Amino acid sequence: SETKKCPIEHSQFYNNQFKGVIQQIKDEGRYREFKSLLRTNGEFPRAINKTPTGDQPITLWCSNDYLGMSQNPMVTQATKNAIDLTGIGAGGTRNIGGTSIYHVELERELADLHRKDSALVMNSGYVANMATLDTLGKVLKDVTFLSDAKNHASLIEGMRATKRDRLIFKHNDYQDLEQKLKQLDIQQNKVIVFESVYSMNGTVAPIQQFINLAKKYNALTLIDEVHAVGMYGERGAGVTEKLGLQKDIDIVTGTLGKAFGCSGGYVSANSEIVDAVRSTASNFIFSTSMSPIIAAACLESVKYLKSHPEIRERHQYVASLIKAKLKSKGIPALNSASHIVPVFIGDPLLCKEASEKLLNEYNIYIQPINYPTVPRGQEILRISPTPLHTEEMIDELVNSIECVFKSLNLKLESQYTAEQ
């Protein structure tokens, strides 16, 4: 049969649509440019920024390698040992040959960390949230999710994908949560979904109040401790451990890619819940499992941080020192209850310019945080201190930010608060 030539120029038709979106992002000043970093082992938080004009030595102030564990000698040695023993790949999904001795031991270690029966490791924290919510949506008939307004994209997408009802309560507002819970029948399935430490503004959830409400209104609790595991509590299990609330929380999700310095994520809960995730979550079942080498690295990191509380103490000390020093200069840093130090800029173009100036003139790397990571008009420079930042680096940081604020005429003492 005769093939008719399409009257539309095919690639242009589609490419123009992609280009249009990119142009819009550029016009709004939030086009993302990735750096090419050489994070030389043993040098963190110093690193090299590879640019077309040469190597730039920089100090990293925006890394989620919160405790520098990615370069911890015990962790890197465990990784080398594992690769010598087993090679690189898992070789399959968890069910089809992809469960290694390291996965099994890591899950035992994580369950112990969270004082739960069980844990299940995934390829990322994002997938751990998606998979867990997928299962809750499938297993709990007509479940309603009660979701904090500032929840992470992985939680929002995970709930959305279930197509179940979702009620959004005001950020960290247990009174608003109670209003929402009151609307639901006591017999109805419900899950309160929230985080412990919110990564962008550094706020911390009122976990005890949420637990009280969960008990009063017959709800399950799911806490994302992604920005807390490794860093809070006696053994690094997160804010729930710090507050002595581990046994009162039903489901914990975490990452192995931030404070633990590797990559991957997990869910930990009682054996029935974890078994249900293991048995029903599509994005867990149908995906090649985490490399056993990474699992070995994670295992060492979790064990190491369990028995090194002094790293957590130093981390908190560095964070509070930076907050105090920025405050003394009138720089609008939110006095958050956590280790995260957001400096308010409130404009995407100025935020980008401030970040570029810090990098180009002071060799300080802090990526600007724009929409959709934060709401429009709440653009920030998000500083993440580590125990490895020295007092000299801290002074350099604070003085450089002060100079950039002055040269860009940025407002000091802004009205930015946690409630915004």
Ligand code: PMP
């Ligand atoms: N939850 C929260 C609150 C996060 O901030 C992130 C990552 N930024 C994730 C989950 C996803 O974790 P991962 O990076 O391990 O995919």
